[in-house]
Amino acid sequence: MPALDFRVLTRDETSHARTGELRLHHGLIETPVFMPVGTRATVKSLTPDELKACGAAIILGNTYHLYLRPGSSLIRDLGGLHRFMSWDRCTLTDSGGFQVFSLGHLRDIDEEGVTFRSHLDGSPHMFTPEKVVRIQEELGPDIAMVLDECTPYPATRDDARLSFERTSRWAERALAAHRRPDQALFGIAQGGMYANLRRESASQIVAFDFPGYAIGGLSVGEPKAMFYEMMGVSALALPEDKPRYVMGVGAPEDLFEAVTSGIDMFDCVLQTRLGRNGALFTRDGRVNIRNARFRSDERPVDPWCDCYTCHTFTSAYLHHLFRAEELLAYRLASLHNVRWTIKLVEEMRASIRQGVFLEFRDAFLRNYRVVNEVVRVEQRAKWTAAKRLR
Amino acid sequence: MPALDFRVLTRDETSHARTGELRLHHGLIETPVFMPVGTRATVKSLTPDELKACGAAIILGNTYHLYLRPGSSLIRDLGGLHRFMSWDRCTLTDSGGFQVFSLGHLRDIDEEGVTFRSHLDGSPHMFTPEKVVRIQEELGPDIAMVLDECTPYPATRDDARLSFERTSRWAERALAAHRRPDQALFGIAQGGMYANLRRESASQIVAFDFPGYAIGGLSVGEPKAMFYEMMGVSALALPEDKPRYVMGVGAPEDLFEAVTSGIDMFDCVLQTRLGRNGALFTRDGRVNIRNARFRSDERPVDPWCDCYTCHTFTSAYLHHLFRAEELLAYRLASLHNVRWTIKLVEEMRASIRQGVFLEFRDAFLRNYRVVNEVVRVEQRAKWTAAKRLR
Numbered sequence: 099m100p101a102l103d104f105r106v107l108t109r110d111e112t113s114h115a116r117t118g119e120l121r122l123h124h125g126l127i128e129t130p131v132f133m134p135v136g137t138r139a140t141v142k143s144l145t146p147d148e149l150k151a152c153g154a155a156i157i158l159g160n161t162y163h164l165y166l167r168p169g170s171s172l173i174r175d176l177g178g179l180h181r182f183m184s185w186d187r188c189t190l191t192d193s194g195g196f197q198v199f200s201l202g203h204l205r206d207i208d209e210e211g212v213t214f215r216s217h218l219d220g221s222p223h224m225f226t227p228e229k230v231v232r233i234q235e236e237l238g239p240d241i242a243m244v245l246d247e248c249t250p251y252p253a254t255r256d257d258a259r260l261s262f263e264r265t266s267r268w269a270e271r272a273l274a275a276h277r278r279p280d281q282a283l284f285g286i287a288q289g290g291m292y293a294n295l296r297r298e299s300a301s302q303i304v305a306f307d308f309p310g311y312a313i314g315g316l317s318v319g320e321p322k323a324m325f326y327e328m329m330g331v332s333a334l335a336l337p338e339d340k341p342r343y344v345m346g347v348g349a350p351e352d353l354f355e356a357v358t359s360g361i362d363m364f365d366c367v368l369q370t371r372l373g374r375n376g377a378l379f380t381r382d383g384r385v386n387i388r389n390a391r392f393r394s395d396e397r398p399v400d401p402w403c404d405c406y407t408c409h410t411f412t413s414a415y416l417h418h419l420f421r422a423e424e425l426l427a428y429r430l431a432s433l434h435n436v437r438w439t440i441k442l443v444e445e446m447r448a449s450i451r452q453g454v455f456l457e458f459r460d461a462f463l464r465n466y467r468v469v470n471e472v473v474r475v476e477q478r479a480k481w482t483a484a485k486r487l488r
Numbered sequence: 489m490p491a492l493d494f495r496v497l498t499r500d501e502t503s504h505a506r507t508g509e510l511r512l513h514h515g516l517i518e519t520p521v522f523m524p525v526g527t528r529a530t531v532k533s534l535t536p537d538e539l540k541a542c543g544a545a546i547i548l549g550n551t552y553h554l555y556l557r558p559g560s561s562l563i564r565d566l567g568g569l570h571r572f573m574s575w576d577r578c579t580l581t582d583s584g585g586f587q588v589f590s591l592g593h594l595r596d597i598d599e600e601g602v603t604f605r606s607h608l609d610g611s612p613h614m615f616t617p618e619k620v621v622r623i624q625e626e627l628g629p630d631i632a633m634v635l636d637e638c639t640p641y642p643a644t645r646d647d648a649r650l651s652f653e654r655t656s657r658w659a660e661r662a663l664a665a666h667r668r669p670d671q672a673l674f675g676i677a678q679g680g681m682y683a684n685l686r687r688e689s690a691s692q693i694v695a696f697d698f699p700g701y702a703i704g705g706l707s708v709g710e711p712k713a714m715f716y717e718m719m720g721v722s723a724l725a726l727p728e729d730k731p732r733y734v735m736g737v738g739a740p741e742d743l744f745e746a747v748t749s750g751i752d753m754f755d756c757v758l759q760t761r762l763g764r765n766g767a768l769f770t771r772d773g774r775v776n777i778r779n780a781r782f783r784s785d786e787r788p789v790d791p792w793c794d795c796y797t798c799h800t801f802t803s804a805y806l807h808h809l810f811r812a813e814e815l816l817a818y819r820l821a822s823l824h825n826v827r828w829t830i831k832l833v834e835e836m837r838a839s840i841r842q843g844v845f846l847e848f849r850d851a852f853l854r855n856y857r858v859v860n861e862v863v864r865v866e867q868r869a870k871w872t873a874a875k876r877l878r
């Protein structure tokens with residue numbers, strides 16, 4: 099049995115959206131799928147039981163963080179990531195490339211790999227494509243990611259080219275090093291904010307015939323219209339019959355755009371990070387539960403939502419917990435945001451199957467107030483343009 | 489139907505321990521009972537569902553904290569404390585006296601009541617026995633507590649007398665002010681660290697015929713032997729047919745002593761506070777899960793415990809969560825400590841019913857390493873002496 103089996107089940111006729119079935123070592127996943135992030139082998143504040151109740155089919159861990167603490171060999175000795183965190187559904191670890199590149203002056207890149215200092219204790223380390231594969235073979239997720247060079251924004255065309263070409267060479271080395279038969283290794287396409295380079299990078303990575311492909315280097319500070327354009331270009335350059343994964347994307351409007359572009363998988367820390375700050379998703383837009391208008395509001399945060407938080411507590415109670423800075427606040431809000439997002443993606447899948455995805459998307463977006471007006475205008479223009487092109 | 493109905497079901501023949509049934513407006517409670525503390529309408533980090541799974545039959549709220557934030561009239565408007573926090577089992581609110589007295593220079597006491605400044609915003613407030621009753625009638629717990637004057641330790645005999653006599657006068661005023669027929673108001677016996685005053689205070693409070701009685705002013709810095717002696721004296725001075733509640737007691741060895749003395753109810757923040765600090769109860773004593781010896785320990789924290797944490801995770805995983813300061817750590821540890829304590833008290837009840845309470849207690853204490861050696865020695869001496877007296 100291969101480590102990964104992917105089948106497209108439905109294709110939307112008016113966009114690139116599709117539903118599929120992704121079979122991994124630990125189970126079957128319906129796509130498109132939102133993957134909550136458990137950086138340090140824990141989706142912040144939530145238990146495995148709660149994640150299951152939220153409908154999470156696959157969660158992420160982070161290679162950089164787990165390698166430094168508690169250490170990938172310890173996790174291997176304790177039976178691997180699944181057993182360590184008591185999660186028997188699927189997992190994916192990202193390569194740690196993004197985290198290492200974010201270290202700034204603490205890291206140094208050459209052709210061999212990245213030398214960096216731990217943010218925990220300053221100890222020196224090196225990540226090479228081979229080593230990152232070995233670490234992830236110790237961790238044991240269902241899906242591992244190659245070490246890539248995340249092209250910063252902005253970057254010149256020349257720098258973006260040098261960067262994605264190195265990513266291609268590293269991808270080839272990673273693939274050659276990968277051994278675990280129960281683990282699928284994904285390639286990552288880069289290319290900065292240049293459509294031609296995006297296509298070229300994707301084509302180079304695809305030539306290695308990975309079982310799945312990610313799109314990296316997006317949502318790193320560029321305008322939304324540019325982000326959406328690059329995501330669309332990369333997605334189209336990746337094969338139809340393999341899962342496509344856009345990394346680090348999670349705002350509801352971005353998820354709709356990703357699915358419209360034919361993306362099957364996405365992950366984001368936004369749900370739990372916003373949750374801890376009191377920002378909660380609703381069908382009307384994000385709300386800050388600390389706001390005085392919730393002080394005596396007896397309604398749930400979002401009546402559409404079926405999570406434990408919305409079923410059990412009033413907005414007034416959540417408001418109180420956040421004002422009092424009670425630990426329960428962070429859990430209830432994270433739980434809500436995770437379930438709310440997974441439910442939204444469930445409804446996206448249903449709408450694709452029913453052939454009404456764009457109607458569902460447009461109805462959602464008419465109602466959903468995106469946080470930043472400038473962004474919203476850009477997005478609408480982009481959508482209008484995209485509609486015209488189809 | 490009265491707000492409270494209490495029946496003693498079993499009496500231990502070799503100690504004052506007893507089991508009973510306490511019927512309150514929101515349900516039936518088996519005693520002795522450990523009551524987790526939810527100061528600000530939340531038992532820190534835990535949901536109502538988890539508290540039920542822990543076997544919690546009654547939880548505490550705090551009058552002082554809830555009066556200041558979110559306000560008792562808001563909680564009344566939102567349907568009362570139970571509905572506010574989505575807890576349909578029993579609740580008790582303490583009077584806020586202890587918190588107000590702890591404010592030190594921010595408060596001023598006279599015969600009328602206590603004037604104090606909010607620790608949140610410095611705003612001036614006054615608590616009188618009548619006002620504290622009214623606030624608790626707004627909050628709506630099953631059991632409300634009278635405003636008492638918590639005698640500090642140390643206090644001279646004269647000061648302790650003045651203090652408990654005022655507590656008696658305040659108790660009478662509280663009883664006269666109390667109206668809610670579905671709520672039981674408990675009196676509080678004080679008396680400092682003087683056995684005669686303890687008896688005198690209890691006798692004055694008992695004369696008002698409250699439906700239940702608490703013992704206050706203990707575990708406030710006095711040596712354990714003194715604490716145990718005063719608890720025993722107060723308990724014996726309270727009526728056999730009413731529930732006896734010792735406030736703020738929760739260490740396992742203290743719970744055994746309380747039950748031995750004929751106490752039926754106890755509450756403590758220790759379980760959740762220790763949990764947040766990584767200190768976990770086991771049958772062998774408290775352990776600090778941050779300790780390096782747990783780094784690769786695949787066993788549960790305490791194999792005897794049946795909580796979700798012990799059933800689901802290794803000590804190594806908890807160790808990792810605490811080292812990484814992950815929010816999940818605080819929940820899992822709090823959940824464990826609460827369930828562990830409730831299970832211990834369940835076993836105390838079973839052992840009383842079976843007539844083997846002292847055997848159970850002694851077997852537990854032989855194995856359980858109390859944190860402080862000095863305390864442990866005092867305690868053993870006390871127990872030995874108590875055994876000789878029986």
